Amino acid sequence: MYLAVRDIILAIAAIPAIYYLLAIFCITRFYTTSRRQSAISSDFTPPVSCLKPIKGLDVEAYENYASFCRQDYPEYEIVFCVDRDDPALPVIEKLIADFPQNNIRVLFGSGRDAINDKVARLVRLTTEARHDIFVITDGDVRVRPDYLRHVVAPFRDPKLGAATCLYTSTKETTLLEELQSISMISDFFANVLIAWQLDGVKFTFSQSILTTRKNIEGFGGYPVLESRPADDLYIGRFAAAQGLETKLLPYVVQSVADFKSLKDLFYKRLRWATVQRHMRPWGHTGLIFTWGLPWALIAFAIHPTAAVALAYFGGYLAFRFAMAWLIGSWGMRQRGVWKKMALIPVWDAMAFAIWIVSFGQKIIRWRGVNYRLQEGTLVPAAQSPEHSSSH
Secondary structure, eight states: OHHHHHHHHHHHHTHHHHHHHHHHHHHHHHHHHHHHHOOOOSSOOOOEEEEEEOOSOOTTHHHHHHHHHTOOOSSEEEEEEEOTTOTTHHHHHHHHHHOTTSEEEEEEOOSOOOSSHHHHHHHHHHHHOSSSEEEEOOTTEEOOTTHHHHHHGGGGSTTEEEEEEEEEESOOOSHHHHHHHHHIIIIIHHHHHHHHHHTOOOOOBTTBEEEEHHHHHHTTOGGGGTTOSOHHHHHHHHHHHTTOEEEEEEEEEEEOOOOOSHHHHHHHHHHHHHHHHHHSHHHHHGGGGGOHHHHHHHHHHHSOOHHHIIIIIIHHHHHHHHHHIIIIIIISOOTTGGGGGGGHHHHHHHHHHHHHHHTTOOEEEETTEEEEEETTEEEEOOOOGGGSSOO
16 A cells, blocks of 8 residues: 555656656747747837836836937837836936937826826826837836847737747846846746747736737726736736737846845745736646655655655756756856756745745735735735735
């Protein structure tokens, strides 16, 4: 009886290997397919509105903003929505002075009272944008001069409602920043590319939301999202609901790290996990079969032999390192990925702990206030901050 139970557990512990093989297949297929389809269109350059909902001063904000002023693109505007007393305003004013040739506008305040202040700003930005293709990015995002030519080209297809990009850090100067980077490359983006293959792209990332006025107006506009977290995820979902396509582009943007400690990173990712659990409960639960490290530990605990250690731990490391190399080095063409691979087991242990804790989270903290998630919307809840899932 014991041997039968042991063999069943060993078989279950091998399931993550199937997930890793699927990930490797999806990663390879995404980059081989997308690179064939991603040639820059030199004759499709419609006017574009770059929309920036700003609250607070991001690290290296000037360089982030200025990268949008250096675009090799014929006609585009940059529109900021910011409060008059915001510390980012002097940086924006300096930007306007330094780039007089650019069409830069500033809208003061959203004029709305909403739980999701960023979405309230986007209500005004999308309403007052002069053009019909929107490029929506956070204040911590930095891009290369060819960004607009790359990301706008796919909108030649009238059936395209939205597009988005993967992203990487502007720089990594601490071990914590390297941990965040390898977590995205080896873990989060792998899940994204599996979703791309199995279910299509029905999401966007706030680091680069590319969409159209047609898509936004088609689902009722940003007011629909004013009390929802993870508003960026809905842009692709609503596009699909209207019969429009959403594309994940191979272009990579940069983002400045928005955490200062391991605790900040933990709670940031816990908030992500909590939102995902509420939005996709069965998919979130199914992640139990993707955790190679804890299953390898379980396998070795019930059958502690050299063969089991080599098969489960060796296989786990080989698959995880291969995934990180394929996404980071081959796909995103980032340098020095191999130097961070030793952090993969560290992240996987942390990610597993975050996943476990997320099942006990009923409260998330959004801009200093506690909320409950009810049917995908944020509802104010009176609860102490220590029980929340994010700062």
